[in-house]
Amino acid sequence: MPTSNPDQITLLRPDDWHLHLRDAQAMAAVVGASAAQFARAIVMPNLRPPVTTLAQALAYRERILAALPEGSDFTPLMTLYLTDNTTAAEIRAAWESGMVQAVKLYPAGATTNSDAGVTDPRKVAAVLETMQALGMPLLVHGEVTDPEVDVFDREQVFIDRVMIPMRRDFPGLRIVFEHITTEEAAQYVRDAHEGVGATITAHHLLYNRNAIFTGGLRPHWYCLPVLKRERHRSALLQAATGGNPRFFLGTDSAPHARRLKEHAAGCAGCYTAPHALELYAAAFEMAGALDRLEGFASLHGPAFYRLPVNRGTVTLRREAWRIPDALPFPGDAIVPLAAGETIAWRLIG
Ligand code: NCD
Ligand code: ZN
Numbered sequence: 001m002p003t004s005n006p007d008q009i010t011l012l013r014p015d016d017w018h019l020h021l022r023d024a025q026a027m028a029a030v031v032g033a034s035a036a037q038f039a040r041a042i043v044m045p046n047l048r049p050p051v052t053t054l055a056q057a058l059a060y061r062e063r064i065l066a067a068l069p070e071g072s073d074f075t076p077l078m079t080l081y082l083t084d085n086t087t088a089a090e091i092r093a094a095w096e097s098g099m100v101q102a103v104k105l106y107p108a109g110a111t112t113n114s115d116a117g118v119t120d121p122r123k124v125a126a127v128l129e130t131m132q133a134l135g136m137p138l139l140v141h142g143e144v145t146d147p148e149v150d151v152f153d154r155e156q157v158f159i160d161r162v163m164i165p166m167r168r169d170f171p172g173l174r175i176v177f178e179h180i181t182t183e184e185a186a187q188y189v190r191d192a193h194e195g196v197g198a199t200i201t202a203h204h205l206l207y208n209r210n211a212i213f214t215g216g217l218r219p220h221w222y223c224l225p226v227l228k229r230e231r232h233r234s235a236l237l238q239a240a241t242g243g244n245p246r247f248f249l250g251t252d253s254a255p256h257a258r259r260l261k262e263h264a265a266g267c268a269g270c271y272t273a274p275h276a277l278e279l280y281a282a283a284f285e286m287a288g289a290l291d292r293l294e295g296f297a298s299l300h301g302p303a304f305y306r307l308p309v310n311r312g313t314v315t316l317r318r319e320a321w322r323i324p325d326a327l328p329f330p331g332d333a334i335v336p337l338a339a340g341e342t343i344a345w346r347l348i349g
Contacts, residue, residue: 007318009290013310014277014297016041018139018178018199018250020269021064021076023047025330028067030255033273035074037347039310042139042250043076045104046113050081054094061099077101077305079139083116084123088130095136101305102137102176103127107162109145110154111224112254112268117141121166128166132173137305139176142185143225152209155225156184163188167196176304179204179252181225183235189246190239197304199250200240202279203270203337206286208233219266220335223254226268240296241289248301251276257332270337275323279337281316281345319346 019034019041021027034041043064045051051060057078064076078100080091086103094100105124106117118124131138143154144161163177177189177198189198201223209227212218221227239247253276254269261267272279277297284293302309320342326333 006290008315009281009293010313010315011294012298013039013312013314014249014294015039015301015310016251016253016273016276017176017248017301017305018042018044018201018252019273020044020046020252020254022255023060023063026255026257027064029327029329029334030253030271030273031064031067031074032069032072034253034276035068035072037273037276037314039073039312040075040077040307042101042305043078045079045081046106046111048113050083050113050116051079052081052083052086052116053090054080054097054100057094057100058097079104081106081116082118082124082127082138084119086124086127088126091127091130091136092134095131095134101307102139103131104139104141104178106141107143107145107158110141110143112256114141121162125169128170128173132170135174135306137174137176139178142177142180151226152228155180155182159184159188167192171195174304179225179250180236180239181228182232186235186239186247190244197246197248197300198239199252200236200247201250201252201270202272202276202283203227203252204233205237205240205283206233206279219261219263220270220337220339222261222266222268223252223270224268237283237287241284241287241292243292243295245295245300245303247296248304249280249297250301255329255334257329258326258335259332261335271334272337274327274336275338275343277314277316277347278343278345282343285344315348316345317348318344319348320344321346 106114253273
């Protein structure tokens, strides 16, 4: 076990329970970074067009495996993108294939490539019924899209308008409240009836919304759900580091080309794959809880997904290094989160 202020920590190999790998050349540019950090990842299906069928998920999985650098030991765990037209039969076939671990619910219009998402949860009742019976997790982007609701309140309002009614209608449905960003969501997950988990990103543990505006408008800190006030960051850090198995690691690393981030209508998404564990280690150290990192990163996720814990370990060493200003990306570059800043931990293998 790590001591209170170690210079090196070793964890069972961790997993990323929420990751965007994109496709084609963009995927080839980023997949190696995740494979160097994680043994497995839940791969988000918000491609263009979205991954809505088992056949598409299997083909996407093959493309990911083909894009991995030589010698990688990385397993993509696939998801289907839920639409108003998804059938229960498709979901059942996906689950029975053993290759698709979950279904993703994007409220239509909530985030990047979510136009084909669900317009009203009542439209997918038959699918949710089937998932409940199968024990297949539903991964939820928990924000309402009602333009009347303030952008910073969309997660909180989602709990009342969607999460609570959905849990009432499908009490046995296993749900991951993805990338939670508020104290209210952390409390909801902590206190909910069993079967609910949540992923938390490194950036929501490390930054509050000031980061978006410090010294000017900084698009590389813009993601959805957007960073919130300090009281939320601090509640999330407490949730992540408190040892509660309902909370687990999901980077939501969401690569976008630099020109699309530094744009009049900049894309939402922070690119954290190359330094994800280092960022989480910095957050856990801030909370004096490095000894809880392994639970959050390597144990709680497999327990929720009913998958085995990974064999093997990774080691982080205390060693200051500078996050690169930019990394290669097709036709452009990609700017990692906190580019140019110094970080105290380094993954050494
Ligand atoms: C994600 C993306 O770019 O695909 N963006 C983000 O800001 N997190 C979509 C998502 O997870 O909301
Ligand atoms: Zn995401």
